[in-house]
Amino acid sequence: MIDHAHDLESVREATERLLTAVAELEAASVTQSSRLPGWSRGHVLAHLARNADALANVLQGRPMYVDATVRDADIERDAPRPLAVQLADLRDSAARFQEAGAAPADWSRTVELRNGVTDAAARVPFRRRAEVELHHVDLGIGYELEDLPEEFAVREIDFLAERFAGHPDVPPTRIEDGTRVWHSGREAEGPEVTVEGSRADLLGWLAGRRDGAALTVHGGPLPALPPL
Structure with a gap:
């Protein structure tokens, strides 16, 4: 059985690990390449922030993204921002996701994600955790697949x-x-x-x-x- 409350706490812990690691980076490193083809570390951080807001939308009954074009444009828009701005956005968007997850809800309901994919609401926190954990690895800043819990x-x-x-x-x-x-x-x-x-x-x-x-x-x- 999926324990969404446990997963929300695990998301918080994974996010704190990520925030701590990102805060130790040099400012210029945000423009350097990540391990994802064509994406800088800034792209990865921007995606993580926007994904938190997108999954908060899902939990609150709104579309995850208006459309794929807007999703991609938002990442490109936010990728070049200074590291301090990226860090603040990542922290604030994570807080909004946690707030959405803390609201009373029917966790057995079916929600719609991207491209018509559906899932139980209770699985959304684990999906967010996967985003945080795997993209932390993608940043290439010392957190590896072997380090995952x-x-x-x-x-x-x-x-x-x-x-x-x-x-x-x-x-x-x-x-x-x-x-x-x-x-x-x-x-x-x-x-x-x-x-x-x-x-x-x-x-x-x-x-x-x-x-x-x-x-x-x-x-x-x-x-x-x-x-x-």
Whole structure:
């Protein structure tokens, strides 16, 4: 069962880690490249702030974004801002998300995200946590996939394996980290491709942050995953 209150607290903790790390950066570093192609660290920080507001919109019954064009334009507009402005916006938008999450609500209701995707309201805090944790890694400032809390890493692999389950372009896939097993891809039409590796490497591959070179694959090539 999803515990949205626990996840909201976990979002707060992850955000504090991020804010502390960003506050220690040199001012000029905000213009330097992140690990995401075509995005500076300023783009990542701007996206995180706008995503907090977008998910607050979802919790409050409004559209997540007016449209994709506005979303992208807002990120481009906000990316060049000075580090101090980025930091203040990230802190303030995070507070607005927490305020939206603290309001009395029916957490079993279905909400609409981007591109017609729907989910239970109770899963929105975990979606926000994934944004904060993974984009903290994307900044390239010393926080790595290996540093992610174990509980988060396991749940994010759960989430991503489920996301690709039944996808026609992903072969039946068994995923193992030495202690846990996940199944993803199309329903088994024969032997599954088995992908083994560390939790960090598996998560990096599933989330599009690593190429899977460190993984061990049996029964076929490493499945090519569609973009998130």
